[in-house]
Amino acid sequence: MDPRFEIVTGPIDPRQLQTELEHRSAGASVCFEGWVRDHNDGRRVVSLDYEAYAPVAGKEGKLILAEATQRYELYAALCQHRAGALQIGDCAVWVGVCSAHRHAAFDACRYIIDEVKTRVPIWKKEHYSEGDSGWINCLTGQAS
Amino acid sequence: MVAVTVRYFAAFREQAGCDQELIETDHAKAGDLFLELAQRHGFTDPTSRCKVAINDEITSWDATLKDGDRVLFFPPVAGG
Numbered sequence: 001m002d003p004r005f006e007i008v009t010g011p012i013d014p015r016q017l018q019t020e021l022e023h024r025s026a027g028a029s030v031c032f033e034g035w036v037r038d039h040n041d042g043r044r045v046v047s048l049d050y051e052a053y054a055p056v057a058g059k060e061g062k063l064i065l066a067e068a069t070q071r072y073e074l075y076a077a078l079c080q081h082r083a084g085a086l087q088i089g090d091c092a093v094w095v096g097v098c099s100a101h102r103h104a105a106f107d108a109c110r111y112i113i114d115e116v117k118t119r120v121p122i123w124k125k126e127h128y129s130e131g132d133s134g135w136i137n138c139l140t141g142q143a144s
Numbered sequence: 145m146v147a148v149t150v151r152y153f154a155a156f157r158e159q160a161g162c163d164q165e166l167i168e169t170d171h172a173k174a175g176d177l178f179l180e181l182a183q184r185h186g187f188t189d190p191t192s193r194c195k196v197a198i199n200d201e202i203t204s205w206d207a208t209l210k211d212g213d214r215v216l217f218f219p220p221v222a223g224g
Binding site: 093117122 | 202
């Protein structure tokens with residue numbers, strides 16, 4: 001399958017995505033789920049907003065998946081990232097790959113999520129229990 | 145002098161108070177226009193942590209601006 005990167009506005013369905021990775025030559029599949037947690041940098045987080053610029057996010061995301069496919073010899077690579085308002089516990093991002101052996105699958109999955117976090121035009125705004133909010137900087141993990 | 149449409153996202157949009165504006169500029173390079181607008185709107189993130197795209201293609205701060213370009217300024221991204 002061609003690597004697929006999608007910005008989605010509805011819930012991510014990991015079980016459905018997992019089935020799309022299936023490949024007869026694959027001996028390993030690794031998936032990563034990023035969830036919305038209730039705290040960051042010492043603050044109590046009550047919800048998040050993700051903003052994405054889909055025309056560029058789609059292209060950059062697909063490029064990352066293509067890089068991983070080539071570098072780690074993947075049979076399949078998929079990534080979905082949410083946009084919009086999310087609640088604690090929601091799945092914000094899902095990455096799944098499959099390859100012949102486990103080491104390549106683990107490395108590829110990590111490569112993809114690390115690159116997505118620093119290259120794809122997606123921004124996260126945290127809303128705190130005190131009523132204020134802040135945009136998060138990927139390099140520091142803190143509100144700027 | 146070129147006329148370009150500048151778009152802002154996330155923190156930049158809130159700091160600029162608008163999501164886009166028409167700009168006439170003598171700057172030849174995207175990075176020089178960014179520095180001027182960052183000063184005008186009070187953006188504090190260093191250029192090295194931000195990105196620019198022109199007409200939906202991520203490019204370098206040295207990219208030359210052309211009349212009619214849509215210039216997108218991205219603050220530090222934070223997916224995942």
